[in-house]
Amino acid sequence: MTLGIDVVRAAPKVLLHDHLDGGLRPQTIAELAAGIGHELPVADPAGLGGWFAEAADSGSLERYLETFEHTVAVMQSAEALTRVARECVEDLAADGVVYAEIRYAPEQHVSAGLTLDEVVAAVQQGFDEASASGGIVVRQLLTAMRHQARSREIAELAVAWRDRGVAGFDIAGAEAGNPPTRHLDAFEYLQRENAHFTIHAGEAFGLPSIWQALQWCGADRLGHGVRIVDDITVHPDGTAELGRLAAYVRDKRIPLEMCPASNVQTGAADSIAEHPIGLLTRLGFRVTVNTDNRLMSNTSMSKEMHALCEAFDYGLADLRWFTINAMKSAFLPFDQRLALINDVIKPGYDKF
Numbered sequence: 001m002t003l004g005i006d007v008v009r010a011a012p013k014v015l016l017h018d019h020l021d022g023g024l025r026p027q028t029i030a031e032l033a034a035g036i037g038h039e040l041p042v043a044d045p046a047g048l049g050g051w052f053a054e055a056a057d058s059g060s061l062e063r064y065l066e067t068f069e070h071t072v073a074v075m076q077s078a079e080a081l082t083r084v085a086r087e088c089v090e091d092l093a094a095d096g097v098v099y100a101e102i103r104y105a106p107e108q109h110v111s112a113g114l115t116l117d118e119v120v121a122a123v124q125q126g127f128d129e130a131s132a133s134g135g136i137v138v139r140q141l142l143t144a145m146r147h148q149a150r151s152r153e154i155a156e157l158a159v160a161w162r163d164r165g166v167a168g169f170d171i172a173g174a175e176a177g178n179p180p181t182r183h184l185d186a187f188e189y190l191q192r193e194n195a196h197f198t199i200h201a202g203e204a205f206g207l208p209s210i211w212q213a214l215q216w217c218g219a220d221r222l223g224h225g226v227r228i229v230d231d232i233t234v235h236p237d238g239t240a241e242l243g244r245l246a247a248y249v250r251d252k253r254i255p256l257e258m259c260p261a262s263n264v265q266t267g268a269a270d271s272i273a274e275h276p277i278g279l280l281t282r283l284g285f286r287v288t289v290n291t292d293n294r295l296m297s298n299t300s301m302s303k304e305m306h307a308l309c310e311a312f313d314y315g316l317a318d319l320r321w322f323t324i325n326a327m328k329s330a331f332l333p334f335d336q337r338l339a340l341i342n343d344v345i346k347p348g349y350d351k352f
């Protein structure tokens with residue numbers, strides 16, 4: 001019998017890949033939009049959530065990304081950023097998330113005059129307010145947009161904030177035509193600074209993107225990375241043969257930040273049941289489960305994990321494995337990761 005969603009919600013969860021501008025409450029978007037006179041495609045908050053999920057359900061990453069126009073538009077003041085950040089953490093904590101790394105692109109939040117530094121400070125304020133009461137630990141990841149040319153600057157921003165709530169760096173946006181090597185300068189800088197970064201790779205584009213992210217740019221983790229299956233041959237008897245890149249990813253324990261619901265919407269996977277996460281888990285890759293964009297995919301950590309339980313017959317032992325994988329892969333100092341595993345995650349699963 002499939003695990004109930006209430007059990008999944010009560011179990012401790014770790015989230016490494018969640019976009020701040022992809023997780024707003026519809027009610028909040030409506031209120032913030034009204035405050036600044038931004039016109040929304042649907043006026044009433046009740047219909048707004050449905051609009052995002054439907055518009056994002058496009059089969060293409062490019063069209064999926066168009067929906068962010070409206071969330072980014074209402075996140076241009078310090079007050080709005082703080083509110084969105086605070087509500088994000090409240091929603092994750094209510095869903096049983098005990099550690100989260102939340103990403104967004106500071107360069108997209110300066111159109112009303114904020115400086116990059118003020119953007120990061122406003123988000124941190126919201127995170128601090130919501131996590132003050134305990135129960136959840138949250139860090140920021142600063143994203144640079146891969147079609148823009150501000151990655152070095154954003155990487156420097158991430159390093160400047162590394163001891164004040166920012167745990168790492170990322171690049172996101174349309175993958176095809178914007179290879180990660182365009183931003184080599186930023187990645188080499190981060191490596192010299194002993195800083196951590198992940199790269200969206202192998203979502204809409206295949207193996208070359210993953211290969212570049214790892215072997216040219218030095219990514220610590222892969223955002224999505226689903227297309228690594230293109231380097232795996234499964235024989236009729238079920239045995240699998242790994243190509244050089246897939247073997248490298250598995251041997252080096254490179255964390256895969258998998259986001260099943262998002263991948264179905266952008267066409268990176270046909271369905272949850274056919275999602276490569278099943279094969280990659282079976283083969284022992286360092287798989288983690290993530291939400292990507294809770295608003296656009298009408299999802300949560302509990303919903304993602306529950307859907308996997310339904311599709312692959314996973315139980316609590318599997319969810320615990322995903323969660324410990326994620327905690328091991330976090331951009332948090334080792335001693336803090338260990339403490340969360342031993343003091344929060346393991347006892348949390350032992351309760352069942």
Ligand SMILES: O=c1[nH]cnc2c1ncn2[C@@H]1O[C@H](CO)[C@@H](O)[C@H]1O
Nearest residue numbers: 019065068103104105143172173200
């Ligand atoms: O799945 C994804 N793949 C690539 N880029 C994404 C994805 N989800 C969101 N963003 C992009 O990241 C920006 C910063 O958070 C968002 O504004 C969106 O353009």
Ligand SMILES: [Zn+2]
Nearest residue numbers: 172200223292
């Ligand atoms: Zn993403």
